[in-house]
Amino acid sequence: MFEGILVGLATVLTIQNLLLVFAGCLAGTLIGMLPGLGPISAIALMIPITYALDPASGMILLAGVYYGAIFGGSTSSILINAPGVAGTVATAFDGYPMARQGKAGKALTIAAYASFAGGTLAAIFLVLLAPYLAELSLGFRSADYFMLMVLGLSLVSAFAAEGEHLKALLMTILGLMLATVGTDLTAGVQRFTFGRMDLIDGISFLLLAMGTFALAEAFMMVLKPSQSANNSLPTTDLGLDRQEIREIAPVVGRSSVLGFLVGVLPGAGATIASFLAYGMERGIASTADKAQFGKGSLKGLAAPESANNAACTGSFVPLLTLGIPGSGTTAILLGALIAYGIQPGPRLYIDQPEIFWSVIVSMYFGNMILLFLNLPLIPYIAKLLTIPRTFLIPLIGFFSLTGVYLVSFNPFDLQLMLYIAVCAVILRLMTFPMAPVLLGFILGGMLEDNLRRAITLSDGNASFLWERPTTLCLLVLTVIALMSPLLRMLMKSALKGFKDKQNASRL
């Protein structure tokens, strides 16, 4: 293994390759900041450029672009509440409130450090555990996936205030409903399209994310001008003190492990990892810390950031060891590898170790250069928020609308996005959380596919839910997550009754 790492280091540590990873990170960050252009688009745009390079250098450039685009997505989530890709939705929950409190610089710094730490830990896991995890991920069946999705959905309570879990549940169901719009690809029939051609492909994630977050936020800033005035606060506070580092360090460690493991599963990816990490951290936080989630919690920002980066690295496990792309981005990378004449799979490690190791080492270098590149840029990026609101709000509207239009080139999507944003504003004014809508929407399609497969394989028998130990474990965790608000309420009332009794007996 050490020989392999040395081979990788020898490949990466040339001036040309270091410059390539630097250029990749910079280009990826800039492209990723634009709503609508995520890692997939960024890598796809860069592939033609890499044809002029040798395979190892090409992969090094693409790895830089990949990490840069993810960090760029986090930047737009934090600064303008516009998560351009699903993996950075959870970053906006606490990143954006921090930016509104004048802590945009600190939020970006935490995002950079958490991403770096998540990527580093995941790279170590990748080196040590890749072959074993690949085997394990193949043992994950549709019933397990289904329960994993249900577990993800049951974590909606993480997005609800105390006593408002039903609201979060209702919003999740709304997201699930929206996910069923369009053509059912398995059966080939249209659902809820009402005869409109524009809805045949369903509602895009980007449209929903931009409508419920970015455009709705722009409306809220117009509706409540006094609240948006905070955006002009100076953003000089960039560093983290020891107390803050001590606070987020365990969060980063836990979320990285979780993110990496979820990333290893084909199809699960950074989105589920970031939501699960956010839910897990909120679930185990103390009552005082829990109240801070959604209002600018450092833990709430660090958890999804480290998890999504770790999941991105984890998604390379099935790609490099089995030749199976676990996500859209790794599918594009697989295409690039095949175009170079390299076939990823079990033989890659033996036949072309320099490629295998240079990809792993360059991923780590990509992370490191991203940190060195972005830390000095953060004060300038954060200054974006000091733009007067009379210009900032139209710019948020413009980038959200353009991001959606550039994906479909269909003006109907802009109208639909406006309706969604108006509904989101009404729901937000009535204190309904918006994050569960996106969570339900993202998981809805995968949930249906896996449920369909599991039920069909078990011939309509629900026993698939408890027949396998993995499914059963996930089922138990889901029941605990769903029942926890009720159990907490019962425990509180029991404790109160006990205290009242004690006081009465003392009197």
Added chain:
Amino acid sequence: MTVYITYSRAIGVLFLCISCFYLYFGHQIQLDFWSEGEVFNARSMPYLIGVSGILVAIGLIFTPTKASATDAPHEWQELKQLNWIPTIAFALIIGLYGLSLEYLGFIVCSSLFLFCSSAILGERRWLIMAVLSIGVVSAFALLINWLGIYLAPGDLWMGWLDV
């Protein structure tokens, strides 16, 4: 006993109606004859979601809320104090942007959108508004062009070019 119409209850009632409609339209999904006998078909998931929606909406309507006799009307009063007129105007501008984008073309339509939105929000430095609107949109269009994404110039200008 007085039942107060709180935000939660109002949305609960609305969502109950939406879930019923969803379930009804879910039942209308056309199935192929061989899909009807399947254990899980295109209607199954909408049934599950629709029924769950109805149950949760009923739960939300009938769950006792913390709202007191003074809270419920106060919730609705708060809405009246918001800045509605510029918000509606901003929404209309977005609607118009969507409708005229293909006709006017990306650069003209987007520049007008930025200019008018700033004006609605109270900005009166006309020169800065014009420079910023045209500058941002042109820079963005150049970037998009550099990335190889084609932006049509707009039906209006295409018509002129034809002439």
